[in-house]
Structures are given as C-alpha cells and as structure tokens.
Amino acid sequence: MAFNAKPYCSTTAKPPTPAAHRSPSGPSPCISVRAAAVSPRARHSAYGLSAAGNASSSTVRLRALAQRTRAQPQPPRRRPEYVPNRIDDPNYVRIFDTTLRDGEQSPGATMTSAEKLVVARQLARLGVDVIEAGFPASSPDDLDAVRSIAIEVGNPPPGDDGGAHVPVICGLSRCNRRDIDAAWEAVRHARRPRIHTFIATSEIHMQHKLRKTPDQVVAVAREMVAYARSLGCADVEFSPEDAGRSNREFLYHILEEVIKAGATTLNIPDTNDLGLATANTLAGAHAGARQLEVTINGIGERAGNASLEEVVMAIKCRGELLDGLYTGINSQHITLTSKMVQEHSGLHVQPHKAIVGANAFAHESGIHQDGMLKYKGTYEIISPDDIGLARANEFGIVLGKLSGRHAVRSKLVELGYEISDKEFEDFFKRYKEVAEKKKRVTDEDIEALLSDEIFQPKVIWSLADVQATCGTLGLSTATVKLIGPDGEERIACSVGTGPVDAAYKAVDQIIQIPTVLREYGMTSVTEGIDAIATTRVVVTGDVANNSKHALTGHSFNRSFSGSGAAMDIVVSSVRAYLSALNKMCSFAGAARASSTEVPGSASVQRAE
C-alpha cells in the first residue's frame, strides 16, 4: 500500500505524535498514509490521549475509538464538503489518485498532455477527491498538462448548479522554490488547488541522496511548506519520503514542524516493494488515516502503488470490518477507467488482477460454474455491475477442459440448442476431447461441434480412424478405417495429390458409390493454431440419385452436402465427406427400397 502520511494523515503508516496534534500554533492537518488520513475525531482522541506517542499506544487507542465508532449509527453516505485540513465525517475516506504522477513514473508509462487530460476527466467522473496531476517542475510539458487539468477538470462544468463533483487538483514538488513555483503556477487555476511537497526523512536518503543533516532537512521542509502557503495556496500536503525507514521520533518531529508551518495534509509514504500495498493502505485506514493514495491498476514506480480499485472495493465490500468507512467513489466507473489507463499508459494488467483483470469475473472450472449457475454469490463477492463490467454472458462462464456438464449444457441452451440427454452425453464426450486440446472453447467451437456431432444425417458409415502423410517428397497417402452399416470395420489405403484427396479416395474404395466432389470448403471457426476447422462439401452421385424437378418434371442429378469439424483438417474433411455420403446412401437406400446390399461391402478389406 502506499501509506500517505500527509498532514491530513493518509495511510502509510503511522500517526503523528501527540505533540504534533496538540500543537496550538498551526492548523490541524489531515493525516494520510501514502494512503490515508486520520479522521479528525480519531486523530484528536488518539493524540490527545496518547502520552508517549509511540506506535503501539497510538494504535491501541485508535482501535478503541474504532470500536466505539462501530456501535454508532451509520452517517449519511454523502461526500462531506471539502475542507483542506479536516473531514467532518469521521468515516469518510478521501481517495487521492496519483495515476497521473506516480503512475506515470512507471517505466514506459509516460502519457501525452492530451491523454492525461482525458484520464483526469475520467478520474473526476469516478469521483476521486484529489487528482495528483503531475510534477510541474519536471518539464514545461508536464506543467502545461497539469495546468490544463486544473482549468478543465478542476472547475465546475459550464452551467453547473453546484451539483457537480469538482476534485482537488494537486501538483508534486520537491522542497525548493523553483518546484513549488512551478506547481503553484500549474494548479492555481483550479477551484481547489493543492501543492504536495516532499523530502526524504530516512537516514539513508538524507545522508546519501540529499547530503543533508536531519536538522537541515527539517529546516528546508518547514521553510518550503511555509513558502507554499505564502503563495496563497491554502491546501499544502507534505510527505516525508521513505517514511517507512525513517526514525520514528525524527518523523514525528518533522511532521510537527510542517504542521506548524501550515501543512494541511500529512502523507506517510511507505515506499513498499513487497507487494503489500493494498493491505498496508487498509491497515492505515483502520488505524485512522483518512486519505488513501492510490493509482488505477496499481501502476507506479518499481512495484507500483496500492490500486484504487482494490482499496475502494475492499472498503465498499468490507466496510463493516473497517468501522463503517466509505469513499465517494462511483465504483461503476472502475472498469472503464481501468481500461482507459491501460490504453494510455500502455501497461496492461495481468488476467488475474483483482477487480479489473480479464479473469476476475470469469469461471472456467466445472464446480465453480455449477455453483455460479445455482447462485452467483457462491463465487462472486462483487457483482460485475458494481464496477461497470458488462460481460458476454450472465454467469461469466468460460468453457474449457475443466468445465462440467452443467456449464456446457447451459451454454447450449444459451446458444438456442435443446438436445436430448443421450445426444448431450455424446456431445459432451466430444467436447471434452476437443477442450483438452484447446485453451478455450468458444461459442463458434460449440456450434461447429454440435453440427458435427448431433446434426448429422442418419449414420450409415462412420469414421473409426484416419492417418495421412503428406509433404514435398512424393504423393500423399492416407489410410482410412470406416465402420459400416453392419457394424464391421473396413480399411482402405490410397494415394492422392494431397492428404485430403488421398483420404477421400480411400473412402471411395470402401463405400464404392460413384461420387463426384462438387464443392469443398474449409474455414477455421476460431483463432489460433488450435482452432477448430469446419469443412463443408457438396457431392453428386450416379443415376440412382436422380430426382425429378417438382415444376418441370425433368430428371436431375441430386447433390448432397455435408459438414464436419475437428482440429485436424484431414479428420474434419473426412467427417464432412462421410456426412454427405451418408445422406446420399440414405437417399439411394430409400430409392432402392428393397435393396439389402451394403454399399462397398464386397470390395474392401475387412479389418481384423
């Protein structure tokens, strides 16, 4: 998590010392932990009562307060009016989004000004309280980008009657005048501008990076916070960078000093590389921080930041475990915002990413799918609607090799096919064979398999096996084994101009009905090397298949179509050919009526 320990305590870490909070001289700040801010009530109780100011005593008191809070009636879920250094509802947690600043620091994630503006508009729709729009001193372009966001997103839309949510627009700066001037120049156009200034407070950073003594760091922090306020900025956030590795007493001391200098939010950043961002952030909120610093999809420098969607949905779904906390986020915009940030930052989330990953609301294994079909709450704690996700099917079922009968049957019904139990069992067997070879079975795969397995003519000849060889070294060969209407297996081999031609000639040798192949077509119904190939053929037979035209009475040679599907193109082709030949045999059989001869039975080798 990113604990934001910003003067309104944000989540990072730990609340300022009692002394800091009792400070009579400055305004009370909000505490953020690179993530959250301590609510005024929590803060005052904890700090007011804590004598020593060490972490454990503060934490204990915060918990006691939390328990009392739990028993109280829930406050109305309305975003409290924005006041820089306090939040009037102790349960309200501000969401500080730094996608456009810290998120943009992810290698390769740089966005153009136009892209940043589009994302900022979306963040406002999402309802974030603060947008950290950039680091204006880093380049003239970034200053321009932050300024445009301040002007366009940081002000009410024309004609607004006061109902529109207008986020705070914030710019980051080091603790120096040049950076602070640039930040102010960029954000001052917003209705609610904020300058966020930071300086490292850990021994390792102060000594090796800043090359300053702790006293010098305190002096510059104090001076620069006061300078930011002197420019007319009423909302100043201060972050002690690398707070997690800073000496606690020193941390409290510098926080106390910046509060006196006019800081209104304290962010305690826990620059955390261990994948604990969301957990840390929630712990900060639980401990009283009331501003959480997050990014969309969790993007950011190195291992990234706490992700907005995880933190917000955890608070929404488990608010009761967090003493009734709530945010002003409209979660129905989460999916769109996540996609937009993926698009513009070029950083795509992994499929198993919580809340916004492609698999977060998809179910592929049979037991889960069965549970979902019976009651969605079994495997979904969040409704996809809650995050604005429209999924292709109601239950998020993705068919694969681990799917069971319930899910496959429901897919057939969804596709409009009602088949008998016996047919379904045959189909399911075939489905499993295919699914074992494919990563994912699509609707098109299902339809192709259905028409191959179920919607075939009466089976006279069926395919047992086929083996073909082909290549550039000579003619192709094929061996085909069919099962005849008498249940006997028959085998034939042939050569051909290609493996399909060779296989068809072998079939002809077995069935021995004069046949002309009129049309042959193959399509891959799905994508990728493991796609299912569907073959359609049209054949005509001899005079025995002649039909009379209904209107003219003339005889014509009737044609028969057939289709087949398989992942192997030769198998698919032979299935289609047999399907057409079976139709033709049925027709011929009906025409001959009394004939008992089995086509092909006399001239081919019987299998052992």
Ligand SMILES: CC(=O)SCCNC(=O)CCNC(=O)[C@H](O)C(C)(C)COP(=O)(O)OP(=O)(O)OC[C@H]1O[C@@H](n2cnc3c(N)ncnc32)[C@H](O)[C@@H]1OP(=O)(O)O
């Ligand atoms: C934890 C964070 O995420 S911090 C934000 C990080 N984001 C960025 O750095 C992105 C934008 N950065 C930039 O574009 C550039 O680094 C600039 C424009 C800010 C500065 O560029 P340069 O002037 O060339 O300095 P450079 O980046 O090489 O070095 C940083 C200097 O700032 C100093 N510095 C670092 N942090 C701070 C601070 N918070 N307050 C004051 N000085 C600081 C360093 O000690 C170093 O000073 P030195 O030149 O006296 O040794």
Ligand SMILES: CC(C)C(=O)C(=O)O
């Ligand atoms: C500037 C600070 C807040 C920061 O980005 C960090 O500590 O990660």
Ligand SMILES: [Mg+2]
């Ligand atoms: Mg950072």
